[in-house]
Amino acid sequence: MKHSGKFxxxxxxxxxxxxxxxxxxxxxxxxxxxxxxxxxxxxxxLVAEKIRSVILDVDNAMSGLTECLLYAAARREHLMQxxxxxxxxxxxVICDRYIMSSLSYQGYGRELGxxxxxxxxxxxxxxxxxxxxxxxxYLDVTPEIGLQRIHAKHAGREINRLDLEAxxxxxxxxxxxxxxxREYEAQFTxxxxxxxxxxxxxxxxxxxxxLLFPN
Ligand SMILES: Nc1ncnc2c1ncn2[C@@H]1O[C@H](COP(=O)(O)OP(=O)(O)OP(=O)(O)O)[C@@H](O)[C@H]1O
Ligand SMILES: [Mg+2]
Numbered sequence: 342m343k344h345s346g347k348f349x350x351x352x353x354x355x356x357x358x359x360x361x362x363x364x365x366x367x368x369x370x371x372x373x374x375x376x377x378x379x380x381x382x383x384x385x386x387l388v389a390e391k392i393r394s395v396i397l398d399v400d401n402a403m404s405g406l407t408e409c410l411l412y413a414a415a416r417r418e419h420l421m422q423x424x425x426x427x428x429x430x431x432x433x434v435i436c437d438r439y440i441m442s443s444l445s446y447q448g449y450g451r452e453l454g455x456x457x458x459x460x461x462x463x464x465x466x467x468x469x470x471x472x473x474x475x476x477x478x479y480l481d482v483t484p485e486i487g488l489q490r491i492h493a494k495h496a497g498r499e500i501n502r503l504d505l506e507a508x509x510x511x512x513x514x515x516x517x518x519x520x521x522x523r524e525y526e527a528q529f530t531x532x533x534x535x536x537x538x539x540x541x542x543x544x545x546x547x548x549x550x551x552l553l554f555p556n
Contacts, residue, residue, distance in 0.1 A: 345431045346376075346377075346427060346428045346430070346431050346432040346433045346434060347433045347434070347475045347476070347552055347553060348424065348428060348433075348434050348436070348472070348474045348475045348476075349433065349434065349435050349436070349474060349475060349476050349478065349549070349552065350435075350436045350437075350438065350439040350441070350474040350476070350477045350478070351363055351366075351435070351436070351437050351438070351477075351478050351480065352438060352439070352441045352442060352445075352477045352478065352479045352480070352518065352529075353479055353480035353481060353482065353487075353518070353534060354480075354482060354484060354487045354511060354514055354515050354518070355487050355488065355491055355503070355511065356482065356486070356487030356488055356489070356490035356491040357480035357481065357482045357487050357534045358480050358482075358490075358534050358538065358541055359437050359438070359480055360381075360437055361538060362480065362538075362541060362542060362545055363379055363381075363435060363437055365538075365542045365545075366379070366435055366542075366545065366549065367379050367435070369542075369546060369549065370433070370435070370549075373553070373554075375433055375553060376430075376431065376432050376433065377432055377433040377434065377435060378423070378427045378432055378433075378434055378435070379434075379435040379436075379437075380419070380423055380424070380434065380435070380436050380437070381436065381437035381438065382412075382415065382416060382419060382436060382437065382438040382439055382442065383396060383411075383412055383415035383416070383419070383438075384415065384419070385419040385423050385424075385436075386418055386419050386422040386423050388415075388418050388422075389415035389416075389418045389419045389422075392411050392412075392414055392415040392418075393415060395411060396408060396411050396412065396415075396502070397501040397502050397503070398501075398502060399500075399501065399502045399505065401502065405447060405451035405452075405453050406453060406456070408447060408451065409443060409447040409451070409453055409456070409457055409460055410460065412442075412443050412447065413443065413460045413461055413463070413464035414464070416439070416440070416443070416461070416464045416465065417464040417465070420464075420465060420467065420472055421467060424436065424472070425467060425472065433553065436474075439474055439477070440461050440464075440465060440473065440474075441477050441479075441518070441521055441525075441528075441529075443457050443460075443461050444457055444458060444461070444517065444521055445514050445515075445517035445518045445521060446503070446514050446517075448517060449513045449514060449516060449517025449518075449520070450506070450510050450511070450513050450514040450517065451510075452513070473528065474528065475552065476528065476529075476530060476548065476552055477525075477528050477529045477530070478529075478530050478532060478545055478548055479518060479522060479529050479530065479531045479532065480532055480534035480541065481515075481518070481531055481532065481533055481534055481535075482515075482534045482535050483515065483535070484508060484511035484512055484514075484515060486535055487511070488508075488511060530548045532544040532545060532548070
């Protein structure tokens with residue numbers, strides 16, 4: 342399926358600033374007159390938002406594989422109901438997390454390895470084509486900084502089931518991202534997200550300019 346819109350994903354550990362930066366990206370894209378939608382995973386469409394609340398509920402104990410399958414189910418519905426239709430209309434899609442989050446959190450964090458890739462390749466395959474992002478903008482922070490931001494007073498966000506994982510889990514997640522960047526080099530741009538919000542956005546803007554307005 343041909344489409345002219347770009348599929349751009351914000352990736353990174355908890356508290357790296359993805360949601361904050363997406364707010365700024367929206368303002369920038371509006372100013373630049375880009376036809377876009379902004380969405381998030383897990384969620385973005387009703388059934389996927391329902392799956393999200395099951396995954397993130399602190400009362401729901403579940404195996405790593407179940408968690409992986411739930412994320413993949415939410416991903417597929419979100420892709421089919423929202424992302425693909427937008428891309429087919431030529432819109433740019435800005436998404437808070439996508440497949441690389443599963444490869445890092447479930448693949449490395451939960452140590453499920455290759456099973457996560459197999460499951461997700463099925464989840465992002467529509468009519469024989471796998472829908473990988475045009476670019477993953479990876480916001481890099483250490484777990485210390487990320488978790489400190491999330492737990493800071495007035496962080497404006499509920500603490501969820503994955504936040505409560507041991508520090509070792511979050512360390513594996515970041516290590517996982519760093520490995521994925523080496524493995525899928527062409528799909529990633531890394532931004533140092535320990536910088537100020539303004540500086541992080543300036544770096545992101547450069548990436549967007551070169552993707553959306555080449556030359
Ligand atoms: N560059 C920054 N410097 C300092 N604090 C920041 C920066 N960017 C975001 N924050 C703050 O850190 C907290 C987490 O940011 P945000 O919710 O955007 O992260 P996130 O990557 O979306 O996290 P999650 O993966 O948990 O959804 C917020 O309180 C936000 O205001
Ligand atoms: Mg967020």
